[in-house]
Structures are given as C-alpha cells and as structure tokens.
Amino acid sequence: MPKVTFLPMDRTVEAVAGSTLLEVAHRHEVLLEGACEGALACATCHVIVAPEWYDRLEAPTEEEEDLLDTAFGLTATSRLGCQIVLTEKLDGLRVTVPDYSVNMRVGTAHACGALSFPMLVEKKG
Numbered sequence: 001m002p003k004v005t006f007l008p009m010d011r012t013v014e015a016v017a018g019s020t021l022l023e024v025a026h027r028h029e030v031l032l033e034g035a036c037e038g039a040l041a042c043a044t045c046h047v048i049v050a051p052e053w054y055d056r057l058e059a060p061t062e063e064e065e066d067l068l069d070t071a072f073g074l075t076a077t078s079r080l081g082c083q084i085v086l087t088e089k090l091d092g093l094r095v096t097v098p099d100y101s102v103n104m105r106v107g108t109a110h111a112c113g114a115l116s117f118p119m120l121v122e123k124k125g
C-alpha cells in the first residue's frame with residue numbers, strides 16, 4: 001500500500017492503490033474539502049505537491065489545469081487531489097494542504113474568466 005504524507009499536519013497514512021488522494025484524505029479524516037466530490041468542478045481539493053514528487057505524477061488534463069487557475073494560492077506544483085490516483089510508484093508522496101480554498105460553486109465564473117462575488121474563501125482547520 002502506498003503511503004502518503006499530508007502537511008503541514010505531518011500525517012502519514014496508507015492508501016489503497018487506485019484511490020484518489022481526495023478519497024484517501026477523507027478516509028483518514030484529513031481536512032481536504034472536495035466540494036464537488038471529484039467532479040472537477042470546484043478546486044477545493046487543491047493540494048501542493050512536494051517538488052520532488054510533482055514530475056512523478058500523471059500530467060494534469062487541460063480541464064484540471066483550467067480549474068487549478070481558480071485555486072487560492074496556486075503554485076508551480078499545485079494539483080487537484082481528486083485527480084491524483086495513487087499507485088505503488090507514488091509510495092512516499094508528500095503533499096501540503098493549503099490553509100485556504102476557494103469554493104467556486106457558490107460564486108459565478110464568467111466565460112471571459114472574470115469572477116463575481118459571492119465566492120466563498122474558506123479557511124481550513
């Protein structure tokens with residue numbers, strides 16, 4: 001079983017191969033939201049992958065990259081937890097759960113990329 005460490009809580013858990021990072025977080029009560037339950041519609045499952053692990057992940061789809069652009073505190077190694085499928089080759093993966101997430105489902109996104117409030121910025125923990 002691959003092990004995953006969630007930071008900053010420094011919590012290492014075992015994952016069932018084939019599970020998504022979001023599923024593993026929820027199974028182990030790690031505070032990672034996932035408002036759309038993996039439907040690729042919210043970005044509340046945003047995580048920051050440790051740089052040494054980022055290139056070992058499957059590349060994000062264009063749809064994931066577009067949604068990542070709406071994530072609060074986006075970094076060069078940001079990913080959506082619901083899109084990371086854990087395999088044995090990811091044993092030892094380390095990800096940081098950001099302090100905040102933006103829940104786009106309560107706000108309005110326009111085709112031009114502009115956002116209308118209300119948009120919920122949620123502090124985790």
Ligand code: FES
Pocket residue numbers: 022033034035036037038039040041042043044045067080081082083
């Ligand atoms: S849970 Fe909504 S995009 Fe991942």
